[in-house]
Amino acid sequence: MSHDEDARLNVTEPKRWAAGMPGVTAALREATGQMGVRRTALTLARVNQKDGFDCPGCAWPEGTDRHRAEFCENGAKAVAEEATTRRITREFFASHALDELAVRSDHWLGRQGRLTEPMVRRPGASHYTPISWEDAFALVGAELNALSSPDEAVFYTSGRTSNEAAFAYQLFARAFGTNNLPDCSNMCHESSGSALTETLGVGKGSVTLEDLHRADLVFVVGQNPGTNHPRMLSALEKAKKAGARIVAVNPLPEAGLLRFKNPQRPSGLVGRGTELADRFLQIRLNGDLALFQALNRLLLESDALDHSFLETHTHGFEGFAAHARTVPWDDVLEATGLTRAEIEATHRDVVASERIVVCWAMGLTQHRNSVATIREVVNFLLLRGNVGRPGAGVCPVRGHSNVQGDRTMGINEKPPAAFLDALGAEFGFDPPRAHGLDTVEAIRAMRDGRASVFVAMGGNFVRATPDSAVTEAALRSCRLTVQISTKLNRSHAVAGETALILPTLGRTERDVQASGPQFVSVEDSMSLVHASRGRLEPASPALRSEVAIVCDLAGATLPPTIPWPSMRADYDVVRDHISRVVPGFTDYNARIRAEDGFALPHAPRDERRFPTATGKANLTVNPLEILRVPPGRLLLQTIRSHDQYNTTVYGLDDRYRGVKAGRRVLFVNPADLKNLNIDDGTTVDIVSEWTDGTERRAEAFRVIAYPTAPGCTAAYFPETNVLVPLDSTAETSNTPTSKSLTIHLEPHHPPRIPPVKR
Ligand SMILES: Nc1nc2c(c(=O)[nH]1)N[C@H]1C(S)=C(S)[C@@H](COP(=O)(O)OP(=O)(O)OC[C@H]3O[C@@H](n4cnc5c(=O)[nH]c(N)nc54)[C@H](O)[C@@H]3O)O[C@H]1N2
Ligand SMILES: Nc1nc2c(c(=O)[nH]1)N[C@H]1C(S)=C(S)[C@@H](COP(=O)(O)OP(=O)(O)OC[C@H]3O[C@@H](n4cnc5c(=O)[nH]c(N)nc54)[C@H](O)[C@@H]3O)O[C@H]1N2
Numbered sequence: 172m173s174h175d176e177d178a179r180l181n182v183t184e185p186k187r188w189a190a191g192m193p194g195v196t197a198a199l200r201e202a203t204g205q206m207g208v209r210r211t212a213l214t215l216a217r218v219n220q221k222d223g224f225d226c227p228g229c230a231w232p233e234g235t236d237r238h239r240a241e242f243c244e245n246g247a248k249a250v251a252e253e254a255t256t257r258r259i260t261r262e263f264f265a266s267h268a269l270d271e272l273a274v275r276s277d278h279w280l281g282r283q284g285r286l287t288e289p290m291v292r293r294p295g296a297s298h299y300t301p302i303s304w305e306d307a308f309a310l311v312g313a314e315l316n317a318l319s320s321p322d323e324a325v326f327y328t329s330g331r332t333s334n335e336a337a338f339a340y341q342l343f344a345r346a347f348g349t350n351n352l353p354d355c356s357n358m359c360h361e362s363s364g365s366a367l368t369e370t371l372g373v374g375k376g377s378v379t380l381e382d383l384h385r386a387d388l389v390f391v392v393g394q395n396p397g398t399n400h401p402r403m404l405s406a407l408e409k410a411k412k413a414g415a416r417i418v419a420v421n422p423l424p425e426a427g428l429l430r431f432k433n434p435q436r437p438s439g440l441v442g443r444g445t446e447l448a449d450r451f452l453q454i455r456l457n458g459d460l461a462l463f464q465a466l467n468r469l470l471l472e473s474d475a476l477d478h479s480f481l482e483t484h485t486h487g488f489e490g491f492a493a494h495a496r497t498v499p500w501d502d503v504l505e506a507t508g509l510t511r512a513e514i515e516a517t518h519r520d521v522v523a524s525e526r527i528v529v530c531w532a533m534g535l536t537q538h539r540n541s542v543a544t545i546r547e548v549v550n551f552l553l554l555r556g557n558v559g560r561p562g563a564g565v566c567p568v569r570g571h572s573n574v575q576g577d578r579t580m581g582i583n584e585k586p587p588a589a590f591l592d593a594l595g596a597e598f599g600f601d602p603p604r605a606h607g608l609d610t611v612e613a614i615r616a617m618r619d620g621r622a623s624v625f626v627a628m629g630g631n632f633v634r635a636t637p638d639s640a641v642t643e644a645a646l647r648s649c650r651l652t653v654q655i656s657t658k659l660n661r662s663h664a665v666a667g668e669t670a671l672i673l674p675t676l677g678r679t680e681r682d683v684q685a686s687g688p689q690f691v692s693v694e695d696s697m698s699l700v701h702a703s704r705g706r707l708e709p710a711s712p713a714l715r716s717e718v719a720i721v722c723d724l725a726g727a728t729l730p731p732t733i734p735w736p737s738m739r740a741d742y743d744v745v746r747d748h749i750s751r752v753v754p755g756f757t758d759y760n761a762r763i764r765a766e767d768g769f770a771l772p773h774a775p776r777d778e779r780r781f782p783t784a785t786g787k788a789n790l791t792v793n794p795l796e797i798l799r800v801p802p803g804r805l806l807l808q809t810i811r812s813h814d815q816y817n818t819t820v821y822g823l824d825d826r827y828r829g830v831k832a833g834r835r836v837l838f839v840n841p842a843d844l845k846n847l848n849i850d851d852g853t854t855v856d857i858v859s860e861w862t863d864g865t866e867r868r869a870e871a872f873r874v875i876a877y878p879t880a881p882g883c884t885a886a887y888f889p890e891t892n893v894l895v896p897l898d899s900t901a902e903t904s905n906t907p908t909s910k911s912l913t914i915h916l917e918p919h920h921p922p923r924i925p926p927v928k929r
């Protein structure tokens with residue numbers, strides 16, 4: 172792809188606070204630019220309201236006392252991206268060949284507008300051309316049925332898909348005969364799910380919004396809420412006002428962690444705002460396992476334990492304690508880059524607190540030892556009984572707005588046997604039992620010719636996944652790729668021999684089926700399920716809903732034993748099936764119509780019951796490994812700017828980090844630059860090193876001297892996904908290690924051939 176977009180790059184000082192007036196201005200500028208003033212006012216008024224639609228931004232819960240403007244700057248951008256009035260027509264595809272689309276930037280592709288009709292790329296063709304819905308479904312059915320095994324098909328899901336569509340989609344895949352249901356979760360909170368299921372018995376967070384408000388100590392670890400979960404800042408502010416202390420653990424001094432100006436209150440638009448973090452631990456990348464082990468060692472030594480909880484509810488204390496007591500301080504200090512005094516002071520915060528919540532996101536989940544790290548966080552909370560009582564617990568902060576719900580609905584390559592039993596009984600078939608492929612395994616299977624049909628329910632597979640060159644070749648080698656999407660992205664340009672684009676309705680749009688207007692439902696990060704109703708006129712009359720597309724694909728592929736047409740006609744029918752298959756969804760259709768929806772049961776939170784293998788909460792032993800890099804090398808983490816939603820690039824600024832009009836930047840500590848003899852502002856190539864001796868290169872990044880932890884750099888994804896080796900994944904969860912890559916920097920030599928001009 173061409174890099175000339177970054178020619179105007181401009182760098183200023185990073186901000187020390189988040190939101191406030193510039194947030195409001197940026198939100199409105201983006202929204203009115205995409206959809207005009209009137210549509211902006213109408214649309215934003217419905218975000219996260221009880222009769223409106225669920226914000227397609229993040230999975231942070233709304234709470235019951237919703238504010239009239241229950242959205243944030245970045246939620247507004249997510250809405251504008253979907254509700255834009257720009258359109259992609261057949262003429263667009265006639266004038267842009269696939270090869271040309273493949274050299275466009277993510278930003279350019281996204282700005283072309285909404286997809287409006289089904290398109291096909293026939294074998295060998297240079298362009299997409301129109302195809303009817305019926306022909307498209309027949310084509311998919313024929314290709315799927317021509318496979319020698321159902322396991323040669325892969326059904327990917329991104330986390331925006333509604334419960335109803337997700338349930339229908341997994342049913343289709345399983346009725347067809349495969350558990351190949353990888354999803355974005357595999358790259359996201361899979362490590363959290365793995366660790367929490369093993370230790371607490373439920374792979375989801377255990378706190379509610381009220382718990383967060385009532386906590387007296389909140390850890391925010393490996394998370395940048397000011398950008399990625401801005402509404403969480405209001406919850407932190409509320410906790411703070413009620414007396415909580417906040418400990419932020421991060422290699423970067425993220426603006427949203429330090430100070431917050433609440434744009435939903437007049438005092439927040441001007442003035443100094445609320446000081447958020449009381450303690451900022453500027454940790455080295457991947458130092459968190461060592462930090463929590465050191466805290467646990469101190470808790471054991473000071474006997475600051477909840478003995479009765481440990482005796483009644485936990486398993487494995489002896490083994491855990493024997494190991495934790497011997498964690499060497501030298502290793503802890505090397506791994507964390509913190510001082511012993513900082514860790515001891517944090518221990519005093521902990522001992523002084525009655526109710527502790529630990530929140531985390533991608534900073535903990537995308538490392539080789541992520542599952543071990545999160546298990547250690549659980550140890551930390553269990554030692555003082557901080558699970559299953561008000562104001563305390565685990566809070567993995569989810570990403571996509573329905574990523575948690577999709578998993579609940581069975582989007583899972585390793586489904587529990589009980590789920591398959593219930594599904595088979597409900598629909599009268601025998602679901603496949605063998606585990607399917609996760610995201611990384613699916614790429615390998617396509618690369619090696621073991622899978623050749625790829626269907627994506629949303630997302631942008633080639634940009635979100637690691638090792639871009641390998642993944643793109645894998646996709647191109649498929650017989651058929653199918654993208655069910657709202658917007659154009661690179662995964663449409665990097666196509667299989669035959670490729671389909673099936674354009675779908677978004678959350679904001681009206682969905683009318685044979686039985687009348689429909690609504691869908693979603694589950695947020697705190698296990699609350701609620702309805703979402705779009706009101707806008709669809710971007711094109713040819714669009715179909717995700718549920719309708721799945722039902723029609725299934726109808727064209729499978730014998731008519733499952734009543735797809737009745738599910739398509741009335742989503743209540745889908746929900747009735749769900750109520751009999753998925754635990755916690757009894758009376759789904761009645762309860763989803765309650766104003767605030769309903770909460771799913773969570774045994775550890777509700778009754779201090781831990782449905783694990785031992786029947787108790789498990790304390791675990793996690794060996795400490797220190798991530799060392801050879802001399803002259805640095806660690807790289809790949810993160811989001813303030814102006815993107817995963818692979819969707821809204822704009823080229825990162826306001827809080829002081830970057831304007833460019834994305835190919837690398838944040839490096841000034842002391843590291845000095846040691847490496849590289850000047851601030853130099854253009855370099857980033858070269859990642861992998862244990863098998865291979866190197867991967869991302870070209871032309873401007874170095875920015877930045878107050879990140881020493882030895883630890885940062886750059887944006889998806890541009891840096893080319894650096895992540897496919898085989899570099901977390902133990903157990905198999906999540907790509909996007910937050911800890913070993914790199915070195917090389918001078919950049921401009922290419923002799925000028926980049927493609929736009
Ligand atoms: N506007 C907007 N909102 C979003 C998204 C978006 O792209 N844009 N994406 C959504 C999705 S899918 C997700 S998963 C979430 C992601 O939300 P985040 O996890 O906040 O996203 P990242 O940008 O990956 O930021 C990772 C944070 O962890 C820190 N970090 C990295 N490595 C380490 C480490 O080893 N230890 C510690 N302690 N900290 C570390 C980084 O410095 C950074 O602050 O946001 C969701 N919401
Ligand atoms: N290096 C690196 N890589 C990462 C990460 C990282 O931190 N670093 N983060 C990882 C994480 S946490 C995640 S979740 C993944 C994200 O991976 P994905 O979920 O695959 O990617 P997105 O960019 O969120 O997908 C955006 C596309 O979804 C489609 N879309 C949007 N709304 C809808 C809708 O309502 N319905 C349908 N059918 N389609 C829709 C649009 O076509 C849009 O272009 O990326 C992962 N990749």
Ligand SMILES: [Mo]
Nearest residue numbers: 359360570571
């Ligand atoms: Mo995510």
